[in-house]
Amino acid sequence: MRKKFVSGVLGIVVALGLGAVIMLIEGFNPITTYSALFSYSLGGFYPLTTTLRNSVPLILTGLSASIAFASGPVNLGQPGQLLIGALFATVGGLYIHLPAPLMIPLLIILAMIGGALWSGIAALMRRFFSMDEFITTLMLNMIADFFTYWAISYPFFDKTAYSPMTPQIDKAGWLPEFGNFNTNILVMVLVFVAVWFIFTRFTAGYEWRLTGQNSIFARLGGCKIDKNYVTVMLLTGALAGLAGGLVVMAGPHRFLKGLGANYAWDGVMIAMVANNDLIGTLLYGLFFSSLQTGAVGMELITAVPSEFIQVLQSVIVLVIVAGRGMLDIVLDKTQIKRKARERTA
């Protein structure tokens, strides 16, 4: 546990250092840049709540990826599942009119159904045709991208808008805000706690984890591998779909082009850097959100382009993951040296 924490913090420090080097080369001042970055994301109620709100899709897609990878299925379809989930929530929000206490849960469920449907297609293709979900989820991402683009350009197009987007959903579907504190955070926390419980304390989660580590062992032990596979795919699809639905309900309240698909790939990265650990995903999700939220402010103050953050994020991932491996090697080497010295002494 401590090793995880140390390697994580160390990795972030090293990566931020690398970022500082790049900034210096470009002629920027790392100190003012970083301080602008973090003050815009963590310095005060408004920045903090913004960071929290932005972390929701990151954490949810990260959870989706973490659970999938830790249980076996290689679900790389979060981008597509997010989009379809967002679409379902949007369409529900346009045509169904209920009071808010009913509307919000309904749209949430619709979003999850949308995401689960999309991942379910890949799951079915695997179950019946043995098609590797690695490739199918990736292809489905692109297909979802085009499909939702078509959907918001033609059938659900807002005729008064200048670019492809839907009209705004019924106000009852808008997630309430208290000041800048958006309730999507509450939804995320609830879902996270539920998922954490299932994953660590329920029989299902136990079987998923052990299957992910050694599927033959789990199979011989009596676990229903096929059923679990489909369940995990559906669950993780639903999580990514939920992320999409919440983006719509908490943000622009409509589906526009370019809606948060980036979040999903970032979520995958977060899962990898957290090594599929759920709490790690939560923490890294918050951290990456602070980077992304602060990027806008960083650009305003120091003129460092906000796209720089994308570079920084991937560097952090690479450094931490590489560092994890190296830490193991270094620790082992020191132990060997110590033992050998004991022997010859």
Added chain:
Amino acid sequence: METIIEMKDMIKVFPPNVVALDSVSTDFRKGEIHAIVGENGAGKSTLMKVLYGLEPKNGGEILFHGQSVNFKDAGEAIAAGIGMVHQEILLIQEYTIWENIILGIEPVGFLGRINRVQARKNVQAKIDEFKFNLNLDDKIEDISVAARQKVEILKLLYRNVEVLILDEPTAVLTPQEIPQLFSELQRLRDNGKTILFISHHLDEVLALSDRITVMRKGKKIATVEARDTNKEDLAKMMVGRDVLFLSKREAKQPGAVVFAIKALTYIDGNKRKRLDDVNLQVKAGEIVGIAGVEGNGQFELVNSIMGLTRPTSGQILVNGKELIAADILERRKFVSFVSQDRSKMGAAVKASITENVMMTHHRLNKQFTHWNGALLDYRYSRQFTRKIEEQFGVSMGSMDNPFKSLSGGNQQKVILGRELLLDTPFLLLDQPTRGLDVGSIEYVHEIILKMRMQDRAILLISADLEELFRISDHIVVLNRGKIVADLATEKTNLEQVGYLMLEGKDKEDAKEIR
């Protein structure tokens, strides 16, 4: 004879704190056949790997022809004249014999294009020189295991090594292939080559070698002339105490038939019959051992019994209940299973010991869960782990440590504990003592025999004929998917069983002596 290799004060430590070589000093003479013996984990493989450059040493010095050497990898060792043949055959299955042999020193022409004609000519010359019976265009995946071993040796001879190291060379051979290997090795020795081989089969070591070095727990115990010693003395040096080679079974009257296989046949995707009309019975309180060279149907038999594959036809019955159509969980109510490869099928090595122990019990035993099987009761699981620790003498740290932190013997004890505490009438044990040291092997045998006394029906698959003879009541021989013999242990011997394993029939006739 001059000393060709000298190893002084060798030290090797594996993380986290396993001292594999504890200041080992020994020497090897030119033109001798020298055996290195010891139990599993004694350090014999490690000593050779350090010599060969496969593992870096942590201390000590190696002299080859009087010069200090420190090979960084196999390539350097081979270039210097030392070659090693490993237990796992390291050949490219998809390539032909000649491609495997020239790999790394290919004769080339324009733009690196391989000169096929020259290559094949060179390889054929070597085959003829050492009189190996090989066809150089055969693909490795198509030839026998003994032939593959010859290719490995040829590969080294092709590079003109003077010293050949062989790691457990007889482990993959049948009793009938061993004399052929021995005569080839003796021919090489007579040609001036030095041969070092690792083994724990004392009869072979005494028959083949000139000198023997005994290792135990990372230390060298002694180097003796083969003619000056015998099996008992070697065993005592290896283990540190008097070792019994006797059978330990008590007499027991078997009960009713618990497990039966009838006319089991399995035809694979390439239309080959892997199991051919297999009939088998195990009674309560009986141990039936299956002997056979690996690859003769054991794998398919285990998979069929456990439910990993569906046989083409036949029946599998436990206490009269037909299992062919049952899913794995259903079978686990009646079958306990110890697989041959712990880390592949018997455990999830990174998960904690408790989590490994819970498997299957979590589904079959309501006490492990709440809410009708949905929520786990970790407290009960931990108590259960504690029970296994005590009952099976497992030495573990915290039960939350990863499974792989346990030693091999303790891992196997945990797995046995988990499986045997399932309340089942039938046990399927596949190589249960593979890779264990002599002490652990004895302990495991005691446990298995105790299960026998408790009227469980036990099917034991083993590549160790001695083990089969020690604890089974009946020995069944599997050859090319067929049961070719079903013999009461008292009425047969190692030689007969060995012959049946290879040839599929007795020297005179195929007879059922039951």
Added chain:
Amino acid sequence: MNIFIGLINGMISGATPILLAALGGTFTYYAGIFNIAMEGMMLGGAFFGVLGSYYFNSWPMGILCAIIGALLMALIFIVFTVFLKTDEFVTGIALNLFAVGATTYMLRQIFNVKGVFSNPGIIPIPHIDIPFIDKIPVLGDILSGQNLMVYVTVVVLLISVFAIYKTRFGLRLRAAGYNSPSLDSSGVRTSTMRIWSLVICGVLCGLAGAFLSLGYVTLFSENMTAGRGWISLAAVILVNGNPWGIALISLVFGFTDGLGLLLQKFLPNQFTSMVPYLATLVSLYFYSIQKRKKSI
């Protein structure tokens, strides 16, 4: 007839970048590397290709810079997977995201635009007219007049087949993938073979990227590889690395690309854009069914 020729030419154009990247992927596939970074390498190549062509006002420099750009990506992959022993899957995904971020960032920093950089100063790779052949009816319009890169691709294909199956390099490369401990025990370092395969993959993905940004179109837009790297990965896996099979599959995918353009008259263009990806799913279906039949 014109439609037919247009379709064929569209197929060839669509297939070229996929084939080049897939050939690069073949080398790493045979070496035993799980390389999913072709998308990132191609994107890096596309960007640097535009950079080189614009600043040096020449397309040969563009191609050279494209190769260098892709090689930089490959180098990162090499450093992390071979030397730091990082997981190949994670490195690949991180590298792809890095490529997107870095090229977007540099687009902003160097060219001061967001989204697309298009400028008459970018010199495209020329088409080559072959004398005599271009006079042949029908076939002439296909065989001659193609972009230079198309002819380069054919040469690369032939060289790849020779290298992989006839040379000592190829023997060792495949050995690295089939059984790397065996290769190591023969005195040849697997890591060396893997590094070479990644370098080759970088060069080929660089060429693919150059074709994308200097041939297929003449501009750089954010994330312009649009999943082609994933399609070439699918091609490598489906065909088990056989270069001829990959050429065939690339043509099929290129065809669907061209078909998509044709179908734009009948369907909204979003659906036609889906065609290559749906085609990949269909191919995977046939491949998986066939594989399942074999194992039963």
